[in-house]
Amino acid sequence: MxxxxxxxxxxxxxxxxxxxxxxxxxxxxxxxxxxxxxxxxxxxxxxxxxxxxxxxxxxxxxxxxxxxxxxxxxxxxxxxxxxxxxxxxxxxxxxxxxxxxxxxxxxxxxxxxxxxxxxxxxxxxxxxxxxxxxxxxxxxxxxxxxxxxxxxxxxxxxxxxxxxxxxxxxxxxxxxxxxxxxxxxxxxxxxxxxxxxxxxxxxxxxxxxxxxxxxxxxxxxxxxxxxxxxxxxxxxxxxxxxxxxxxxxxxxGGKSANVVFSDADLDQAAALAAHQGPLMQSGQSCACASRVLVHDAVYDEFLEKFLAAVAAAKIGDPLDPTVFFGPVISAAAADRILGVIGDAVAQKSGELLLGGTRIGGGLAPGYYIEPTVFGDVDNVSALAQTETFGPVVSVIRFRDEAEALRLANDTPYGLNAFVHTRDLTRAHRVARRLEAGSVWINQLSIISPQGPYGGYKKxxxxxxxxxxxxxxxxxxxxxxxxxx
Incomplete structure (x- = not known):
């Protein structure tokens, strides 16, 4: 350093x-x-x-x-x-x-x-x-x-x-x-x-x-x-x-839903979901989109693109300008996050698709945890309901707009929500029904001085x-x- x-x-x-x-x-x-x-x-x-x-x-x-x-x-x-x-x-x-x-x-x-x-x-x-x-x-x-x-x-x-x-x-x-x-x-x-x-x-x-x-x-x-x-x-x-x-x-805090509809630009949605989810600040953000809700019709295609985007992020020295993913804040945080991952695997909250372990080798002295993705997660599980504050994301299927809204709002938190769709009417309709202080359509959480920012519920x-x-x-x- x-x-x-x-x-x-x-x-x-x-x-x-x-x-x-x-x-x-x-x-x-x-x-x-x-x-x-x-x-x-x-x-x-x-x-x-x-x-x-x-x-x-x-x-x-x-x-x-x-x-x-x-x-x-x-x-x-x-x-x-x-x-x-x-x-x-x-x-x-x-x-x-x-x-x-x-x-x-x-x-x-x-x-x-x-x-x-x-x-x-x-x-x-x-x-x-x-x-x-x-x-x-x-x-x-x-x-x-x-x-x-x-x-x-x-x-x-x-x-x-x-x-x-x-x-x-x-x-x-x-x-x-x-x-x-x-x-x-x-x-x-x-x-x-x-x-x-x-x-x-x-x-x-x-x-x-x-x-x-x-x-x-x-x-x-x-x-x-x-x-x-x-x-x-x-x-x-x-x-x-x-x-x-x-x-x-x-x-x-937050447990933000990132809703991907079947008409979304899946390449863009996958890249943004990777950034807003496990990669940005190693998931240590109140704005982390830690629940990715994906329409069943495009679930497999989106998941393939999403996992590739997450896996492509360079991990390493935070002072290296080509590095995008760094460590978590402390040894205690690393232990806590690994405990969340272990509990989710033991409780079969979802299928572990990527990551899940502490990174060794030259990065072992630091507090690096692999970007971690669970698929087919049960939305009522602790994994989906409790803020992890780490690089851990749940991917959840939905069948229609009504179910997407029910799942997205089924959390005690309400800071951010994200929506990916090319349908402007749907974007407006869904945004108004999401219980969140900020709703971001086809983009990241980019806080500006012109817009108010804050939460609903807890x-x-x-x-x-x-x-x-x-x-x-x-x-x-x-x-x-x-x-x-």
Whole structure:
């Protein structure tokens, strides 16, 4: 692994690097080799106090600027991020060994900041007449003040893009808590905020484990929490936030259905299903299309193309730009995923068609698991119902549209759904009946700043992106001026 890149490891509070902390330290392991590559400082309750206090000071400084100045500073930040895209992409690789060929969330960060910079000086309120009066009635949208953004290890820059950008545009300061498993790209982003001229403390970055994260969520100075992660952790976040009745937005897991109808372009559908399923981030994505539902008439033909597409992906060093498939995040994750595969085989949940084992040879020291595909999977099995968060995909037959919809919706999750068809009428009809926050027709899950993103059911509540995402970071005030 290259050591030429500087790996940030200290907290960033009020524009200063903090290396001594009450939260202790975490030895960061690079998943591709199983070797330590950094010692990360973790924030404890004392550091969270400092970060929140600093953020409030920065919020007041931010709001003392005119809207055009705030807009211009956000544009400057987008420019600085653009100038450091390669560095941020490499830090993403060092964080969790996502292949550099897929480390494009740095570009996403620039897009979101540039997009939401344009909202800083746009109208945030409305006015309305009122019954029986000629009073002036104003409906304003104001910032919360200081918000907490808690990112998962598999998407610190993506969540920084979709949450920090609208939070700043709305007028808030942010305490950004990345996972201790992947803190480095987020820490560098915090430094870039300072380099771009944002007030120190406007974006504090405080990696922490469970104890520090709970201290942040429970902090009375936090006015709103945006959490991205698993539903088990989300329950703990909600309990902690309840201490101060702090509102929470939660973007959680998924067990997304990828529905392939008989009229689909099967070559395209197979390639996209391979990417969106076991290959992208080694299946470690809330957007993973881990259930591929295929019409019986084309099941065998699609399966042949799909297996070939999965098998063709190059596996290896994530820093190699020709590699598309890397390791999972940790030894514990590898053991858990192999347990899921073993249970599925033992329970005869489906036929194991590809993969299923840990990769040895030169990759043995890392946490590599073969891309794994099960065919003819029972949709009520644990394999089909439980989020695996690894490179494991179930392929399921259906006979008609009604059965496809029943199977697709038969899950406690509802973050994404995917549909492959050339029939525009069917695409519209099916999309409206799928229980998911985002439906992608003949394409991948490509999150943009213009579109809201979030889940149905156990996949969470609230949205990032679009005007809905901006409004998540604003509270509504009604002002009525008597006119006699």
């Amino acid at each position: 290259s050591t030429a890149l500087s790996l940030p490891s200290g907290l960033l509070i009020d524009g200063e690097r903090v290396t001594q902390s009450s939260g202790g330290r975490h030895e960061h392991i690079y998943p591709a080799t199983g070797e330590p590559n950094a010692t990360v400082t973790l924030a404890g309750a004392a550091e969270m106090d400092r970060a929140v206090a600093s953020a409030w000071e920065a919020h007041r400084a931010w709001m003392s600027l005119t809207v055009d100045r705030r807009r211009d500073l956000m544009v400057d930040l987008a420019d600085v991020v653009r100038d450091h895209l390669d560095e941020l992409a490499l830090l993403n690789v060092h964080d969790y060994a996502v292949p550099v060929s897929f480390a494009g969330t740095a570009r996403m960060l620039e897009w979101f900041i540039r997009h939401f910079a344009g909202y800083a000086d746009k109208p945030h309120g409305t006015s309305s007449p009122v019954n029986g009066s000629f009073d002036v009635n104003l409906i304003e949208r104001e910032p919360y003040g200081v918000v907490a953004v808690i990112t998962p290890w598999n998407g610190a820059l993506a969540v920084a893009a979709s949450c920090v950008a609208p939070a700043l545009a709305a007028g808030n300061a942010v305490v950004l808590k990345p996972s201790e498993l992947a803190p480095m790209a987020a820490l560098r982003f915090g430094e870039l905020c300072i380099e771009a001229g944002l007030p120190p403390g406007l974006v504090n970055v405080v990696p922490a484990g469970a104890e520090g994260g709970e201290a942040l969520v429970r902090h009375p100075g936090i006015r709103k929490v945006h959490f991205t992660g698993g539903d088990a952790t989300a329950r703990r976040v909600l309990v902690a936030a309840a201490a101060n009745l702090t509102p929470v937005v939660a973007e959680l 996949s969470g509540f609230g949205r990032t992106g679009g005007l809905d995402g901006l409004h998540e970071f604003m509270q509504v005030k009604n002002i009525r001026i008597g006119m006699g």
